[in-house]
Amino acid sequence: MPRLNSAVRAAPCPSLELEYLRGEELAACAPAWWDGVLGIVPFGASTAIGCAADVPVAPVPLRVLGEAASATEVWRLGEALQSGSIGRVRYRKGSHALFGCIVSPEPNEAGAQSSDPRALPTLTSAAYAEIFTALQQLGYPHLLRVWNYFAAINQETELGERYRQFNSARQEAFRRNRREVEGNVPAACALGSAPGSPLVIYFLAGSAPARAVENPRQLSAYRYPREYGPHSPTFSRASIADPSVGAQLFISGTASIVGHQSVHAGDAAAQAREAAVNIAALIEAANEAAGTKAYSVEALRYKAYVRNARDLAAIRAELADNLAAAHPITYLQADICRSELLVEIEAVGAPRPIGGAGRA
Numbered sequence: 001m002p003r004l005n006s007a008v009r010a011a012p013c014p015s016l017e018l019e020y021l022r023g024e025e026l027a028a029c030a031p032a033w034w035d036g037v038l039g040i041v042p043f044g045a046s047t048a049i050g051c052a053a054d055v056p057v058a059p060v061p062l063r064v065l066g067e068a069a070s071a072t073e074v075w076r077l078g079e080a081l082q083s084g085s086i087g088r089v090r091y092r093k094g095s096h097a098l099f100g101c102i103v104s105p106e107p108n109e110a111g112a113q114s115s116d117p118r119a120l121p122t123l124t125s126a127a128y129a130e131i132f133t134a135l136q137q138l139g140y141p142h143l144l145r146v147w148n149y150f151a152a153i154n155q156e157t158e159l160g161e162r163y164r165q166f167n168s169a170r171q172e173a174f175r176r177n178r179r180e181v182e183g184n185v186p187a188a189c190a191l192g193s194a195p196g197s198p199l200v201i202y203f204l205a206g207s208a209p210a211r212a213v214e215n216p217r218q219l220s221a222y223r224y225p226r227e228y229g230p231h232s233p234t235f236s237r238a239s240i241a242d243p244s245v246g247a248q249l250f251i252s253g254t255a256s257i258v259g260h261q262s263v264h265a266g267d268a269a270a271q272a273r274e275a276a277v278n279i280a281a282l283i284e285a286a287n288e289a290a291g292t293k294a295y296s297v298e299a300l301r302y303k304a305y306v307r308n309a310r311d312l313a314a315i316r317a318e319l320a321d322n323l324a325a326a327h328p329i330t331y332l333q334a335d336i337c338r339s340e341l342l343v344e345i346e347a348v349g350a351p352r353p354i355g356g357a358g359r360a
Contacts (some may be wrong), residue, residue, distance in 0.1 A: 014078035015246025016097055016204065018301055018348050020071050020330050026051070038081065038092050039099030041073035041147075041202060043332055054083035056090040058101035058202035060149050061194040062305075065312050065331040073303075073330075075099050075204070077245075086134040088127075096244040098140040101202035102127050106151070108196050117157035120150060121169035123199050128173035135205050142209040143186040144241050145250040145348075150199040153192030154339045163337050164229035166190060171231040181234050182222045184212045188235035189253030189346055191305050192335025206245055212236035213249075213289055217281045219260040228260070233337075238282045240289060249286050249295045251347040253305070254278045255336060268311035268342040269318050272304075275345045276322035294351035298324045305334040305344045315343050 016038075026040075039056040044064050051057065064071045077094045084091060091100040104123040107116065135141050148170075153163045167190075174181050186203075187210070193200070214220050214237050221233040238251045256264050256271035257278070264270035280297055287293050302325055306312055312331060319329060336344045 014094060015350060016241070016248055017076040017078070017246075017350075019074050019076070020301070020303075020328070021074055022071065026072055026074075036076045036078055036081070038075040038077050038094070038097070039101065039202065040075070041101075043071050043073070043330075054092070056083070056092055056099060056101050056202075058103070058147075058200055060147075060200055061197045062149070062191070063194075063309075063333040065306060065309055065333055066316075071330050071332075086137060087130045089130050089134040091134065091138065093138065093140065096207045096242070097144075098135075098138065098205045099202070100131065100134065100205065101200070102130060103198050103200050105198040106196075117159040117165070120162055120199065121159075121165045124166050124169035125173050127199060127201055128170060129177070131201065131203065132173070132177040132179070140205040140207055142206045144204040144206050144210045144239060144245075146186050146188040146201065146203045146235070148188065148190040148199070148201050149193040149197070149334075150190075151193050151195050151197045153190065153335045153337060160229065163190060163192075164231075167229055167233050168231040171234045174234050181232075182220075184209065185222060185234055185236050186210065187212075187237070187239040187250040187252040188233075189344070190233075190337055191253070191344070192337075204241075204250075206242055208242035208244055210239035210241045210250070211289060213238040213240060213282060213286045215254075215278055215282050216285060217259075217278055218257055224260050238286060240286055247290075247294070247351050249283070249300070249347075249349050249351075251279060251282055251300070251345075253337075253344045253346050254282070255338070255341045255344045257341075262338055262340050265340050266342075268306075268308070269314040271341065272315040272318035272343050272345075273322055275343060276319060279323070279345060279347060290351065295349055296352065298326050299352060300325065300347040300349035301327045302329040302345055302347045304329055304331050305336060305346075306331055307334070307336055307342045309333055311342055319345070
């Protein structure tokens, strides 16, 4: 694997920063604090957040599990920021990084998803077309990390499972906009949200490309065999951002998959353990790419998606043992992209300073 420039170990400021805050913590923030906020993602049944009007908000109606009554994902960048919108895409940008989001309601019938099986792929194609148009116009052509949420992800229709429809539409949009669909593609995830909820896509983009990282324990998702659908998912297992925005490591949604097959069916604890092993393998691969032990398991910020709330205690126990995360893990109830998968974990982390201690 080619190595990155050594600048990954000493990323210049300003750099992207991520934190998770409760509603009362956000309410206590002074007006000047919002000046450095790129965008926010409120989770929970109530996603209304009082913030500066020019900050993009990507509301994701996933139930927050555990002690936190509410959780909001906050992306910050320590420099002067500019906000705006192009079409339905709301964005805020600094000199080298941009946060954007788009919300696309599905036609619904009495709170359920539309009976039209073409609704989701049509919305997906349109949303990604708008995203690519906005990025091109703004001069931030490189997607670094993408989050996708939509309802009924595992539902079967006459056109196949909705997740597979989403994959086909996403790949078609990438191809139509002359984007790579293999190799150096962005880190990403796709999760199932509450019934009747819209397609929500939020993303980070940059003026310089990220470096994709793959997991030696897994087949690259964009090379999945056709048993997983007519079009493979368009994402890398992880990516390392350019030093101009902090050289963050973005780990995509990671589950209990070895090669291309799901393992430990029906056992949430074992699946959490396997996902943690995959994360450790990705960190090792990222450190190899960086040419130094820049990233460590315990230093990352984690978000875990749990299919069944009853499995939370078992999953938390496994992740406490296997990740030893320095920051609290945010747990959300969501459907995973494969019906047999019970947990999925994602992570973000900046490189530690040269000479920093910790396990990789």
